[in-house]
Amino acid sequence: MTYQLATLTEEQKRQFENEGFLIVKGLFTSDQLEDIKSEFKTLSENSVPGYFEPDISPENSDPLKRYPRVMHPHRFNEKAKNYMLHEPVLQVLHDLYEEEALAAQSMFYYKPPGARGQALHQDNFYLKVEPGNCIAAWTAVDAADENNGGLLVVPKTHDYDIVCPDAADAKESFTTHYVKPPKDQKAVPVVMDAGDVLFFNGNLIHGSYRNRTQDRFRRAFICHYANASATQIGQHYQPLYRPDGSEVRLIENPDGGPCGVEFEALYPH
Numbered sequence: 001m002t003y004q005l006a007t008l009t010e011e012q013k014r015q016f017e018n019e020g021f022l023i024v025k026g027l028f029t030s031d032q033l034e035d036i037k038s039e040f041k042t043l044s045e046n047s048v049p050g051y052f053e054p055d056i057s058p059e060n061s062d063p064l065k066r067y068p069r070v071m072h073p074h075r076f077n078e079k080a081k082n083y084m085l086h087e088p089v090l091q092v093l094h095d096l097y098e099e100e101a102l103a104a105q106s107m108f109y110y111k112p113p114g115a116r117g118q119a120l121h122q123d124n125f126y127l128k129v130e131p132g133n134c135i136a137a138w139t140a141v142d143a144a145d146e147n148n149g150g151l152l153v154v155p156k157t158h159d160y161d162i163v164c165p166d167a168a169d170a171k172e173s174f175t176t177h178y179v180k181p182p183k184d185q186k187a188v189p190v191v192m193d194a195g196d197v198l199f200f201n202g203n204l205i206h207g208s209y210r211n212r213t214q215d216r217f218r219r220a221f222i223c224h225y226a227n228a229s230a231t232q233i234g235q236h237y238q239p240l241y242r243p244d245g246s247e248v249r250l251i252e253n254p255d256g257g258p259c260g261v262e263f264e265a266l267y268p269h
C-alpha cells in the first residue's frame with residue numbers, strides 16, 4: 001500500500017530523499033521560541049552535572065566553555081522533553097519515515113559569538129540506529145547563517161557509507177572527529193529563520209563553522225530520532241520516547257562501526 005503523506009508535499013519528500021535534508025519553515029511559533037530561550041537562559045546560570053558544566057571563572061576566555069552545549073536536557077527538564085516531542089516535528093518525521101518516530105536525543109547549543117564550530121561528521125556513526133537510520137531535527141532558535149555559525153551540509157552524502165573519522169582541527173572544532181567530504185563535493189551553508197527546522201538523514205555529512213559575529217548567539221535545539229521499526233541503537237541513547245512520552249528501550253547496538261570497538265573506547269560520545 002502506498003503511504004499517504006499527512007503533512008509534507010511530494011516535492012518536500014523528494015527533496016529529503018534526493019538531497020538528504022529538508023528545511024520546513026516555521027514549525028515553532030515566536031511564543032514557543034521565547035519559551036525555549038527563557039528556559040535555557042535560566043538553565044545556563046547553573047551547572048547540571050553530566051549534562052551542562054559551564055566554566056564561569058573570570059580566567060576563562062573560551063566562550064564555548066562558558067556556554068557549552070546542553071546534553072540530553074529532556075532527561076532533567078520537562079519543557080525540553082515536551083519540545084523534543086513537538087507535534088509538528090513528529091508529524092514531519094512520520095512522513096519521512098512512513099512510520100512513527102522515537103525520540104532518542106536532545107541537545108541545546110548556545111553557540112555564542114566567537115565559539116568554535118563542529119567539524120563535519122555523520123550522526124549515525126554515534127547513534128547506530130539499525131535497521132533504518134536516525135534523522136536529526138535541527139531547530140533554529142535564532143536565525144542562522146554563515147556568519148553566526150549556522151549548519152553546513154554536504155548535499156547527497158546520505159548515500160555515502162558511514163566512515164571512520166579523521167582527527168578534527170581543535171582550533172576550529174570543539175569536537176574531535178572530521179569526516180572528509182567525497183571528492184568534488186562541498187559543504188554548503190543552510191540559511192534559516194528562527195522557528196525553521198532542518199531535517200537530515202543520519203548518514204549526511206554536516207557540521208558548522210565558528211560563530212564569527214561579535215554579538216549574535218546562534219542558539220539551536222537539536223533532537224535525533226529513530227524509526228519505530230528499528231531494533232538497535234547505541235548505548236548512550238536509551239531510553240527512547242514514543243510520541244505519547246512513554247519510554248521504550250531498544251537492543252544496545254554493540255557494533256563498533258567502521259572503526260572497530262577500540263576506537264569507541266578512545267572516543268566515548
Ligand SMILES: O=C(O)CCC(=O)C(=O)O
Nearest residue numbers: 109118206207208220222
Ligand atoms: O549545530 C551545530 O553547530 C552542529 C550540530 C551537529 O552537527 C549535530 O547536532 O550533529
